[in-house]
Each structure stands twice: as C-alpha cells, then as structure tokens.
Amino acid sequence: MLQVSRVTIRFDDTPALDGASLTVADQSIHALMGPSGSGKSTMLRAIAGLEDPDAGEIAWDGRSVLGVPVHKRGFGLMFQDYALFPHRNVAGNVAFGLRMQREDSATIRRRVNEVLELVGLPGYGDRSVGTLSGGERQRVALARTLAPHPRLVLLDEPLGALDRSLREHLLVEMRSIFNQVDATVLYVTHDREEAFTIADRVAIIRDGRIVADDTPEDLWRRPPDGWTARFIGLENLCTASRLTELGVQPPRGTATTGVIPPEAITLSPTGSHTATVTGSHFRGGAYRVELGLGEGSTLVTWSPTGLEPDAVARFDIDTARISWFED
Amino acid sequence: MRTKPWVLLLAVVPALFLAYFFVYPLITILYTGLVPDGRFATSAFVEIVTDPTMRSVAWFTLWQAFLSTVFTVALGLPAAYVFARYRFPGRSLFRSLTLIPFVLPTLVVGVTFLAVLGPGSPFGIDLRGTIWAILIAHVFYNLAIVIRGVGVLWEQIDPHIEDAARSLGAGRWRVFREVTLPLLKPAILSSSALVFLFSFTSFGVILILGDLHHSTLEVEIWRQATAFLRLDLASALAVLQLVGVTAILLVYGKASKRTAGELPLRPSFEVARRPRTAGERAFIAATLGMLGLIVITPIGVLIVRSLNTPSGLSLTHYVNLFNPPRSSAIFVSPVDAIGNSLRFAIPAVVIAAGIGLMAGVVIVSAKGRSGRIFDTMLMLPLGTSAVTIGFGFLVALDQPVDLRASAMLIPIAHALVAIPFVIRSTVPVMESVQRRLREAAAVLGASPRQAWREVDFPLVSRALAVGALFAFAISIGEFGATSFIARPSSSTIPVAIFRLLGRPGTFGEAMAMAVILMVITGIAAMGIESMRGTRSGGV
Numbered sequence: 080m081l082q083v084s085r086v087t088i089r090f091d092d093t094p095a096l097d098g099a100s101l102t103v104a105d106q107s108i109h110a111l112m113g114p115s116g117s118g119k120s121t122m123l124r125a126i127a128g129l130e131d132p133d134a135g136e137i138a139w140d141g142r143s144v145l146g147v148p149v150h151k152r153g154f155g156l157m158f159q160d161y162a163l164f165p166h167r168n169v170a171g172n173v174a175f176g177l178r179m180q181r182e183d184s185a186t187i188r189r190r191v192n193e194v195l196e197l198v199g200l201p202g203y204g205d206r207s208v209g210t211l212s213g214g215e216r217q218r219v220a221l222a223r224t225l226a227p228h229p230r231l232v233l234l235d236e237p238l239g240a241l242d243r244s245l246r247e248h249l250l251v252e253m254r255s256i257f258n259q260v261d262a263t264v265l266y267v268t269h270d271r272e273e274a275f276t277i278a279d280r281v282a283i284i285r286d287g288r289i290v291a292d293d294t295p296e297d298l299w300r301r302p303p304d305g306w307t308a309r310f311i312g313l314e315n316l317c318t319a320s321r322l323t324e325l326g327v328q329p330p331r332g333t334a335t336t337g338v339i340p341p342e343a344i345t346l347s348p349t350g351s352h353t354a355t356v357t358g359s360h361f362r363g364g365a366y367r368v369e370l371g372l373g374e375g376s377t378l379v380t381w382s383p384t385g386l387e388p389d390a391v392a393r394f395d396i397d398t399a400r401i402s403w404f405e406d
Numbered sequence: 407m408r409t410k411p412w413v414l415l416l417a418v419v420p421a422l423f424l425a426y427f428f429v430y431p432l433i434t435i436l437y438t439g440l441v442p443d444g445r446f447a448t449s450a451f452v453e454i455v456t457d458p459t460m461r462s463v464a465w466f467t468l469w470q471a472f473l474s475t476v477f478t479v480a481l482g483l484p485a486a487y488v489f490a491r492y493r494f495p496g497r498s499l500f501r502s503l504t505l506i507p508f509v510l511p512t513l514v515v516g517v518t519f520l521a522v523l524g525p526g527s528p529f530g531i532d533l534r535g536t537i538w539a540i541l542i543a544h545v546f547y548n549l550a551i552v553i554r555g556v557g558v559l560w561e562q563i564d565p566h567i568e569d570a571a572r573s574l575g576a577g578r579w580r581v582f583r584e585v586t587l588p589l590l591k592p593a594i595l596s597s598s599a600l601v602f603l604f605s606f607t608s609f610g611v612i613l614i615l616g617d618l619h620h621s622t623l624e625v626e627i628w629r630q631a632t633a634f635l636r637l638d639l640a641s642a643l644a645v646l647q648l649v650g651v652t653a654i655l656l657v658y659g660k661a662s663k664r665t666a667g668e669l670p671l672r673p674s675f676e677v678a679r680r681p682r683t684a685g686e687r688a689f690i691a692a693t694l695g696m697l698g699l700i701v702i703t704p705i706g707v708l709i710v711r712s713l714n715t716p717s718g719l720s721l722t723h724y725v726n727l728f729n730p731p732r733s734s735a736i737f738v739s740p741v742d743a744i745g746n747s748l749r750f751a752i753p754a755v756v757i758a759a760g761i762g763l764m765a766g767v768v769i770v771s772a773k774g775r776s777g778r779i780f781d782t783m784l785m786l787p788l789g790t791s792a793v794t795i796g797f798g799f800l801v802a803l804d805q806p807v808d809l810r811a812s813a814m815l816i817p818i819a820h821a822l823v824a825i826p827f828v829i830r831s832t833v834p835v836m837e838s839v840q841r842r843l844r845e846a847a848a849v850l851g852a853s854p855r856q857a858w859r860e861v862d863f864p865l866v867s868r869a870l871a872v873g874a875l876f877a878f879a880i881s882i883g884e885f886g887a888t889s890f891i892a893r894p895s896s897s898t899i900p901v902a903i904f905r906l907l908g909r910p911g912t913f914g915e916a917m918a919m920a921v922i923l924m925v926i927t928g929i930a931a932m933g934i935e936s937m938r939g940t941r942s943g944g945v
Contacts, residue, residue, distance in 0.1 A: 156845075
C-alpha cells in the first residue's frame with residue numbers, strides 16, 4: 080500500500096505540490112486526474128524518487144521510502160514520451176530492468192517473451208525501437224515497466240501521445256493486463272474518460288492539493304464542489320435560488336449549488352416546466368439539447384430526436400438525483 | 407542542486423592540463439615580453455610601435471584579414487543561398503566538396519596555391535609574394551565557414567516572409583536588403599568573425615605564399631623567435647596578437663549568441679525547391695562554376711602537378727619520397743616523417759579524447775555558471791594561434807622539469823588544439839541524451855553509474871569517435887606549434903613538406919607529400935561526415 084502524506088514540493092518558491100495526500104490500496108488501479116500544471120506529474124516523480132519533497136512523507140507498507148534512491152525503490156514508472164532507449168532493440172529495452180536485478184540470462188529471456196506476449200507484441204524482440212508505430216512503442220514501454228515486477232506501477236499520461244481510437248482500444252487492454260498481473264497502479268491523466276474507464280478510484284488534484292478521492296460513480300453522483308464537478312465534465316450547475324424557481328427545495332444546511340444530471344431531466348409534452356430550445360445538436364446516438372431558462376442560464380439534456388430551435392419544450396426533473404454542495 | 411563532489415574531482419585533470427600547458431605558457435610569454443632581463447621594460451612594445459617594419463606587419467595583418475573576410479563573404483553568400491533554397495542534381499555532393507578545403511591543413515593549402523599561382527603555374531602567372539595569392543588561398547580555405555554558417559540560418563528563414571514583402575510591393579533586391587539580410591545578419595557577423603580570426607592568425611599560407619615579402623604577426627612571432635632569437639620581441643608580438651584575438655572572439659561571442667536566440671521563423675515545409683526560371687538556373691550554374699573554380703580546380707592542379715615530371719606523368723615524386731635518390735637534398739626521410747606523424751597522432755588522440763570527455767562530463771553535470779566558465783576556458787586554445795602555443799611551450803616548459811626535449815610535447819600541443827573539438831562534438835550529444843532516458847534507467851533499477859554505462863556511454867561513444875577523428879586530423883596536419891617544438895628527428899609530415907619547399911629542386915616531392923597529407927586528412931573528414939550523418943533518430 081502506498082501512502083503519500085502532506086507532501087509539499089516547491090520549485091523556485093512556487094509550490095507544485097502543496098500538502099498533497101493520497102493512499103493507493105494494493106492491487107487497485109488509482110487514477111490521479113488534474114488539469115495541466117496541477118502537480119500530478121510532480122506527484123508521480125516524487126513517488127518514483129525523481130523529486131525530493133520539501134515536506135511530507137511517502138511510505139510503502141508503513142515504511143518511509145524517502146531515503147531510498149530511485150533505482151532501489153522497486154517502483155516502475157512509464158513516461159508519457161516512453162523514453163525508450165534508442166540504442167537497444169525491443170528485447171534490450173524490456174530486459175533492462177531485469178538485467179539491473181542481475182537475473183540470469185535464461186530467466187531474462189523467458190520473462191521478456193512472457194511480457195511481450197502479455198502486451199500483444201510476441202516476436203517483436205529483435206525489432207529496433209525506431210521502426211515501431213506509436214501504439215507499439217507504448218506497448219514496449221509498458222512491457223519494459225512491467226518486466227521487473229515492480230511493486231507499484233506509475234503511469235504518466237501513458238496514452239497522451241496516441242490518437243483517439245487507438246487510445247480507447249489500448250485503455251481497455253491495459254486494464255485487463257493490470258488485472259491479470261494484479262498490479263498496484265497509479266495512473267496520471269487529465270482525461271476524464273480515461274480515468275473513469277480504467278480506475279477503481281479517482282483522485283482529483285488541483286493546485287498541488289488532492290481535492291477529491293472517490294470511486295468514479297460516487298465522484299459523478301456526489302462531486303464535493305463546483306470546480307470538481309465542472310472539471311469532471313458535469314453540466315447543469317445551478318444556484319439554489321435558480322433551483323427554487325424550478326420548484327426544487329434546497330436541503331437544509333450550507334449547500335448553495337446543485338447539479339442536475341442530464342439523465343434526471345426528461346422531455347415530455349406533459350412536463351411541469353417550460354423552456355425555450357436554444358440548441359439541438361446531433362452527437363451520434365442522441366441529440367444534445369440546450370434548454371434556455373432566461374437570463375442566459377441553460378440546462379442540458381439528451382433526446383433521441385432533434386428539437387426545433389426557439390420551440391418551447393416541456394420537461395420534468397427527477398429531484399432525488401440532484402446533488403448538492405457548497406460552492 | 408549543487409555541483410556534486412565527483413564532478414569537481416573529475417574537473418581536476420582537465421583543469422591541471424589546461425593550467426600547465428596553456429595558461430602557464432601564456433603567462434610566461436607575457437612575462438618575457440614585459441620583464442625581458444629581470445626588470446620591467448616596455449622596450450619590446452616600444453620597438454613594435456616605432457619600428458616601421460613591425461608597424462607594417464601589424465597593419466598588413468589587419469587589412470589582409472579584412473579583405474579576406476570581405477571576399478569570402480561576398481562569394482560565400484550566393485553559394486549559401488543556392489544550397490539553402492534550391493534542389494538540383496549533385497547538390498549534396500557539391501555541398502560536401504565545398505567543405506574539403508576547411509579540413510585541409512593550412513600548409514597543404516599553401517602548397518596547393520603555390521602549385522596553382524606560383525612559379526610554373528598552369529595559368530602562366532606567378533603571384534607568389536603578392537597579396538592576391540594570399541587572399542585567394544584564404545577565400546579557398548574559409549569559404550566553408552560562410553556557406554555552412556549562413557546556410558544553416560538561411561534554410562530556417564520561412565520564404566513566406568519574403569513572399570509577404572514582395573506582395574507588399576518590394577522588388578527582389580529590396581526584399582534581400584530589407585528583409586533577408588537583416589535576418590541573416592547574426593550568422594553573417596559570426597561567420598565573418600571566424601573568417602577574420604583565421605585570416606588574422608594565418609601562418610602556413612602566409613609563410614609559403616608571402617615569400618617573405620608579406621609577414622603577419624603570426625609569421626613574425628615565429629621568425630623573431632626561431633631565426634633572430636628575439637624572445638622579448640616575439641613575446642611582445644604574441645601579446646599584441648592575443649589582444650587582437652580576444653577582441654575578435656568577443657565580437658564572435660556576441661554575434662553567435664544572437665544566432666542562438668531562437669528566431670521563430672522555422673518553416674513547416676521543405677524550403678529547397680527546383681529552379682523554375684532560366685534566370686534561376688543561370689544563377690545556380692554561375693555559382694557552382696565559381697565554386698568549382700575556387701575549390702575544385704586548385705586541388706586538381708595540385709594532384710596533376712605532383713604527378714608531372716619532365717618525362718611526362720609519373721609517380722617519380724612519390725617514389726622519391728619513399729626511396730630518396732642519393733643526390734637529392736632530402737635530409738629528413740619523408741617516410742620517417744609519416745611514421746612520426748602517425749606515432750604522434752595516437753597519443754594526441756588519446757589525450758584529447760580522454761581530457762575532452764572528462765571536461766564534457768563536467769560541463770554537462772556542473773550546474774550554472776561554473777559549468778559555463780569551465781566550458782569557455784577550455785575553448786580558449788581554439789582562439790589562440792598555434793604558433794603562440796608552440797612558442798609558449800618553448801619559453802615556459804623548461805621549469806620545473808625541462809620538457810622541451812621531450813617528444814611528448816608535440817602530441818600534447820596537438821591535443822590542446824583538439825580538445826575544444828572533442829568537447830564540441832560530445833557535449834551536445836550528452837546534453838541531448840534526455841534526462842528522461844537516465845530517469846527511465848533509474849526507475850528500472852540502474853544506479854547512477856550503471857545508467858551512465860548503459861545509457862550515456864553507448865550514445866556518447868559515437869560522438870566521441872567523431873571528436874577523436876577531429877583530433878587525428880588536427881594532429882596529422884598541425885604545423886604552427888609543431889614547427890617550434892619538433893626536432894629534426896621528430897619531424898612530422900607538415901614539417902617535412904616545409905623543409906622540402908625550402909630546398910631547391912624538391913617542389914615536386916613537396917607537392918606529392920602534400921597530396922598524401924590531403925588524402926589522410928580527407929579520409930578522416932569522410933569518417934567524420936559519415937558518422938555524423940547516420941545518427942540514429944530520436945525515439
């Protein structure tokens with residue numbers, strides 16, 4: 080189990096990490112998600128041992144790893160640009176970590192073949208890394224990271240350099256690979272779809288601080304604040320007064336904002352609310368419909384059929400599915 | 407991060423080498439010039455200022471360097487333009503050919519133009535002893551600096567900028583003057599400074615082609631020290647020359663810093679295109695013709711004349727080198743000279759590569775200013791003239807142990823000149839071995855030492871081989887420093903060529919020897935080009 084406690088790292092007095100804490104359970108896939116500059120890569124580098132924290136603690140199974148140099152931590156790190164060794168072929172890259180562990184050559188050969196098989200590149204050992212496609216390089220980098228059986232796998236935007244269709248394909252594949260080898264994984268990304276698809280839990284980092292850490296479902300259903308809700312792509316954030324106008328009673332307490340999930344809005348000719356259609360766009364499979372409530376505020380929902388712009392639409396809101404927080 | 411202790415430890419060897427073989431001799435020269443007889447005296451400097459001969463030497467040094475620079479830039483600019491902007495058959499071949507003269511030892515350049523423009527010239531002229539022979543040889547030697555230096559920038563200027571100027575109503579010439587030229591200015595300035603520097607400290611070419619009618623500071627230092635034994639005057643001249651060199655290097659440093667300041671110009675497409683109009687084709691043809699005349703013809707003439715004997719074309723001159731006729735005046739066996747050259751080249755390469763690599767690691771690892779200062783210090787021998795280095799050895803290295811009789815001084819002098827080349831070819835590669843790769847190795851369990859052995863060294867070794875080839879080419883062709891410290895028994899190929907030139911009736915043998923030296927250097931240069939060309943693409 081990895082425990083990061085109140086880690087702070089400053090670069091020229093600006094904190095890249097500002098008291099960030101995170102726990103990654105054994106054999107789980109944990110995503111760390113944040114916009115660029117939020118400190119997510121710094122967090123990964125600090126765990127790997129490539130940056131020294133100015134304050135805080137990083138421990139594995141209760142034992143501090145801060146005094147342990149990078150090459151003795153036993154954590155694997157996969158770089159966004161892969162950082163494959165250009166002077167070694169595929170097998171040479173994958174074997175590198177095993178050679179550093181002084182495994183005998185028969186073991187190395189067996190393990191290299193095994194891992195290449197695992198990532199779907201059997202027989203690629205003799206290929207030069209310069210001749211590989213982007214997706215193949217990604218797999219070689221993954222194989223190289225997994226080969227020495229790291230106790231923790233750190234991935235820094237591992238799909239960032241690939242195009243969309245390849246990304247979706249490899250994402251599913253990676254998840255099954257990690258489950259097969261029971262890896263403990265910390266997966267850094269800025270992409271919500273990626274994080275939600277691969278991770279058991281998703282931590283959100285903002286300005287060097289972890290602001291949320293939950294399962295994808297709970298994060299989606301109960302975002303802790305407006306920034307997180309907007310960052311993970313939730314729409315229909317409404318102030319309490321706006322919701323009151325729609326006939327929704329805010330709960331007691333300090334909650335000031337509510338999120339209406341698009342699926343909680345049902346268009347129906349007998350709906351109790353009315354709005355003007357301000358937009359209706361086909362997005363493959365369904366129409367994304369924007370409902371104008373006046374004063375520039377809109378609600379978004381999905382509809383199997385398109386609606387005429389400027390038409391009046393009626394709808395109902397499933398108030399039970401609204402989540403509330405202080406914003 | 408602070409500089410690590412092992413970096414400081416590694417810095418000791420290059421620093422001591424530089425201190426004892428470069429800084430200490432220079433200080434001794436200064437001391438010899440200012441304190442000739444144990445007392446402070448400016449008499450040597452006063453003599454330079456008042457003696458009309460010395461004054462004319464200083465004046466000639468300056469204006470021949472200025473004219474050489476003007477002519478080289480004037481002829482280099484069109485060539486740089488043609489190579490940067492047009493694609494045509496034989497483009498890369500022509501481009502490599504223009505680089506040949508620059509790798510030739512200056513003594514070979516001198517012999518080449520003695521063959522082309524001297525007595526017995528196939529053009530029926532004898533320009534030996536005139537400024538023209540010197541200027542033409544300097545243009546031949548330095549053209550590559552302008553073509554490379556300006557061409558690289560020219561390739562990066564987006565032609566759309568020029569198109570925009572034309573669409574705004576500027577004519578071709580206007581566009582060149584108001585858009586292209588200002589953009590190229592930093593590169594033109596820095597290459598001009600280099601051409602000026604090399605012409606300012608020119609030695610072999612002027613010694614041979616000046617024919618004692620024309621003398622530069624460099625030649626005069628050598629003459630005063632070796633022929634007239636006026637060490638005080640030679641030292642004063644060397645000090646004067648160092649001041650000049652420093653000034654030129656400052657201009658160069660300023661100009662090249664501006665070149666490095668990234669111009670946000672880089673076009674996103676291949677700029678070079680086929681010529682479209684007859685005018686363009688004529689311009690390319692004229693430029694290539696000019697290059698052929700200046701660069702290729704002289705080399706051809708040298709080769710043909712080295713084979714030319716009264717009884718027609720034959721290898722007589724070459725045979726004489728290896729089997730000197732008894733009646734001939736050759737007193738250093740040329741075969742021995744070749745052996746000496748190769749024997750000196752090996753330790754020179756080892757010293758230069760070893761110290762250059764150590765220095766390179768220090769430069770890359772040392773953080774901030776200390777690394778930059780170390781870098782600059784090690785570049786200084788490049789700007790210092792070879793004659794000054796040889797002269798410094800002569801006046802300084804009798805203490806604490808008299809090393810002047812040691813044959814090791816020759817490879818050490820060669821290494822001193824070559825170390826900057828080793829550093830310049832390895833440091834960029836070491837810097838570009840991305841920190842990422844080293845981190846990747848560390849994450850996979852490699853200790854810092856293992857990471858260096860497994861990642862840095864294999865990637866740097868090719869660059870080191872390039873540096874070693876540079877060191878070899880420099881050692882084989884070095885003349886200025888060697889002429890001071892070589893004894894008759896330790897004569898190298900260039901020294902032997904110079905001796906052959908000094909005897910009547912052995913010009914043919916001198917040309918043959920020059921061709922041999924040219925071939926050896928050419929092979930080294932080809933090795934450098936091919937190793938640079940096949941660098942593996944980044945992954």
